[in-house]
Amino acid sequence: xxxxxxxxxxxxxxxxRRELAAEKVQGASEERFREMFDDAVVGFYRTTPDGRILMAxxxxxxxxxxxxxxxxxxxxxxxxxxxxxxxxxxxxxRIHRHGKILGMExxxxxxxxxxxxxxxxxxxxxxxxxNPLYYEGMVEDNTDRRRAEERAQRHLEQLAxxxxxxxxxxxxxxxxxxxxxxxxxxxNYAQVCRRRxxxxxxxxxxxxxxxxxxxxxxxxxxxxxxxxxxxxxRRVDASRSTTDVNELVRGMTVLLEIEARxxxxxxxxxxxxxxxxxxxxxxQIEQVVSNLVRNAMEATQGGPGGCGLVTIRTSMSGPGTIExxxxxxxxxxxxxxxxxxxxxxxxxxxxxxxxxxxxSRSIIEAHGxxxxxxxxxxxxxxxxxTLPVGDAGDQP
Numbered sequence: 001x002x003x004x005x006x007x008x009x010x011x012x013x014x015x016x017r018r019e020l021a022a023e024k025v026q027g028a029s030e031e032r033f034r035e036m037f038d039d040a041v042v043g044f045y046r047t048t049p050d051g052r053i054l055m056a057x058x059x060x061x062x063x064x065x066x067x068x069x070x071x072x073x074x075x076x077x078x079x080x081x082x083x084x085x086x087x088x089x090x091x092x093x094r095i096h097r098h099g100k101i102l103g104m105e106x107x108x109x110x111x112x113x114x115x116x117x118x119x120x121x122x123x124x125x126x127x128x129x130x131n132p133l134y135y136e137g138m139v140e141d142n143t144d145r146r147r148a149e150e151r152a153q154r155h156l157e158q159l160a161x162x163x164x165x166x167x168x169x170x171x172x173x174x175x176x177x178x179x180x181x182x183x184x185x186x187x188n189y190a191q192v193c194r195r196r197x198x199x200x201x202x203x204x205x206x207x208x209x210x211x212x213x214x215x216x217x218x219x220x221x222x223x224x225x226x227x228x229x230x231x232x233x234r235r236v237d238a239s240r241s242t243t244d245v246n247e248l249v250r251g252m253t254v255l256l257e258i259e260a261r262x263x264x265x266x267x268x269x270x271x272x273x274x275x276x277x278x279x280x281x282x283x284q285i286e287q288v289v290s291n292l293v294r295n296a297m298e299a300t301q302g303g304p305g306g307c308g309l310v311t312i313r314t315s316m317s318g319p320g321t322i323e324x325x326x327x328x329x330x331x332x333x334x335x336x337x338x339x340x341x342x343x344x345x346x347x348x349x350x351x352x353x354x355x356x357x358x359x360s361r362s363i364i365e366a367h368g369x370x371x372x373x374x375x376x377x378x379x380x381x382x383x384x385x386t387l388p389v390g391d392a393g394d395q396p
Contacts, residue, residue: 043139049132051078065111095124117146182218188258189214242277242390252289263301270313279390288360292326292383299330325384333375
């Protein structure tokens with residue numbers, strides 16, 4: 001009997017020691033939680049479904065701009081929330097449906113009326129019967145990140161706006177530059193027509209008909225350039241077909257003959273008769289040839305020895321590669337010009353826009369070729385471009 005009482009007493013003492021040890025551990029745990037709660041750099045809170053704020057750590061109090069927890073606790077989240085952007089109803093619907101919320105982004109209003117962008121994670125705590133007791137949550141201040149994102153977005157919008165303006169301006173410049181060539185030819189032929197009409201005879205009649213025909217050709221070419229530029233804006237693939245490069249060069253030489261006489265320049269052809277055909281956009285390659293020959297004539301006019309000479313050569317520069325070279329006897333390439341001649345908007349002409357060679361290089365590179373320039377050994381310069389030969393299956 002006495003032994004049984006001593007056993008029960010020993011057990012009671014053991015239980016007491018365990019309870020004291022458990023209370024000590026719990027006290028230490030709560031102390032550590034309180035230290036973490038008070039020292040955390042993110043906000044922690046505990047609120048009730050009816051909107052009362054039970055707990056808020058110093059970081060959250062400071063984040064919202066209040067001087068103390070007691071001041072913050074005077075607010076009721078059901079009645080006031082944290083401003084017009086705080087959706088208390090959405091918060092409650094989500095947390096009661098899923099039991100928790102992970103990374104919900106919201107906009108709160110601080111005590112001084114400024115906006116606070118937050119990222120909120122919370123869980124629903126219930127009693128033993130499943131009735132909601134309170135919400136425990138953590139709040140991160142995302143204001144700096146959101147401001148940075150907004151600044152980045154505004155910057156991207158500004159860049160997009162500038163890019164649209166630049167592209168529009170560049171397209172207008174390209175249009176003006178490319179249309180100036182065929183329209184200039186139209187003007188030259190029109191002047192010929194006017195002179196022939198003043199002194200009309202049978203020979204002049206034939207020349208007048210030929211000049212009018214060329215006006216029609218150049219007008220159609222200007223219209224085709226406009227169509228191609230519109231296709232470029234819409235990112236439509238170029239229309240390529242197998243083309244006789246020699247025939248293309250001859251055709252452009254005929255069109256430029258009148259201008260050559262005005263510049264006092266002789267155009268000479270040195271064409272490889274065995275040249276295979278190339279798969280190209282004919283209008284675009286005509287633009288390149290026209291641009292290079294016009295530049296050569298302008299550089300050669302008024303040169304030493306009277307009449308200048310511009311030679312257009314075609315040849316095979318390697319297996320499967322056609323080369324077209326425009327050789328002039330003008331002032332050549334010197335100094336900075338030789339390095340920058342293909343840069344957009346670089347020009348040595350008082351009335352030039354500096355787009356012709358840049359556009360020409362882009363066209364040739366889009367065809368898989370190269371456009372290069374080099375000074376000649378004696379005088380003048382040579383501009384040459386390459387084009388890949390069309391596949392055998394593309395030959396007519």
